[in-house]
Amino acid sequence: MPTISDQTSEDVRDPDLVAVQEGPEAAGELTRPAGLDREKILQAAIDFIDEQGLAALTMRRLGSSLGVEAMALYRYVPGREDLLDGVVDRVVETLWDDRDGDDIQVVDHSGWQDYLVRLAHGMRRIALAHPAVFPLVASRPPAAPWVRPPLRSLRLVESFLGTLREGGFSDQAAVAAYRAYSSFLLGHLLLEVTQIGAQVSLLDQPEGDEQAQRETDMREYPNLARTESLLGQDKSAAEFEESLENLLDRLERVLHEARNSGGDVGDL
Amino acid sequence: MPTISDQTSEDVRDPDLVAVQEGPEAAGELTRPAGLDREKILQAAIDFIDEQGLAALTMRRLGSSLGVEAMALYRYVPGREDLLDGVVDRVVETLWDDRDGDDIQVVDHSGWQDYLVRLAHGMRRIALAHPAVFPLVASRPPAAPWVRPPLRSLRLVESFLGTLREGGFSDQAAVAAYRAYSSFLLGHLLLEVTQIGAQVSLLDQPEGDEQAQRETDMREYPNLARTESLLGQDKSAAEFEESLENLLDRLERVLHEARNSGGDVGDL
DNA sequence: CGCTGTCGTTTACGCCGTAAACGGAAGGGC
């Protein structure tokens, strides 16, 4: 499907120009995706995963979603694996596009706590915006062993460490905080998007006799049966804030203890 | 490699019985993998992933690792996806085989704190024993939306909730603890096995001129450059204990506050 | 006009998951 009918703005233009199929640079960059480039392909891949899921993404299908044969993609992308890496990079980079994103890169924050809160909210926004892409962000092998998902870029880790240093953390404490923080973020966000995916996939196959089967299942699990409605509730947002605050408290405690007792700045 | 040489106990047996290729039930279940069954296939898949990685696992290769054509597997396993589900189940079930595993299912513990510590150590043992399988444990869609990886079985969640109830938690607090605990476990363990994988994969391609390239990279990242050796250190075990203790402290605080102030047992 | 470089297409290959038909041995009733 090459972008619905035959276009609107083009039909008005000079006939001979239209006849030669429209040069790629004419009419700005808001035309249809006729001319390929790497960014357009990556964005199309992100959209595709958001809509059809990661498993459905193949080079052939991605190509045809761009109105092009699969092999055309290989002029801009070395292969499927590199495409996925590019998708991850591009998604993570949207962190800087955020209203809060600007503040993250600016050196002058309202303190490291503010920075960590903004960063956490930014990553959560990304995860929720692309729940089907986030597992990729979480599990693709990082550039270096110490680049921990979901904080997947050197630039980001650099700003993280710099901010904590300015906040009074020693190098050791900053690194320890980086690790604790990334564990928290990854665990919470991955579970949150997994839950979204599971809820969606359960709607597909309602099954006929779930009632009888469930009761026999639940007979052996009284605690599950009793708390089922509680377990089903989604309080992700509140739990996220709670866990985040707890982590900040913990970091603050470490920081103050280190200040008061001089010596060992400790491993958090 | 069909379990070293040709066996010991079989060679002693009556020749004509041995000649007819050995019936599947004879000589116990410790014979070579001649007769297939679902458990043998799942174990072979786990071994295969541990050795060659998840991406290398195909039905054809798994078959030939068992000395059999790919299609033979389909008599015991409905398809590849179900095979992977089976792998996850089987790996998680080894939790009960542990020395501590026995204690986990026994009702009478030395308190819920002890239970949570044993459970955490048990899951960590599994993750480290099968680092290439663990991402599967982390990311496969769970049976129900509220079954949160890596605590992937109803039985496990049931015993978790039951233990906390016995420890004095309200249903709400127990469920909240379950969520906080699974987030912590998933985040920490997934990052720990990712790091293992990354270190291994970096050894494959040492590259010639990494020195010059790294320095140009690092010029823009002073905090990274300064803390590089710290970032490279692996203190996963200590951090795991630290985070776990912190989580237990937090839960304990919630529990006591709820006891003293009666009313709202809160969301942790 | 023809040369050259750019970019999408065509063709082809080997591997994948798996449906379906097949063959041959095991075991049980006559």
Next chain:
DNA sequence: GCCCTTCCGTTTACGGCGTAAACGACAGCG
């Protein structure tokens, strides 16, 4: 002994995958 069913691994086959390589078509430029 025989045959017949049942079990279980193999063979064959199909469509889809990632991607290497050859192939036009067309734009810009001499």
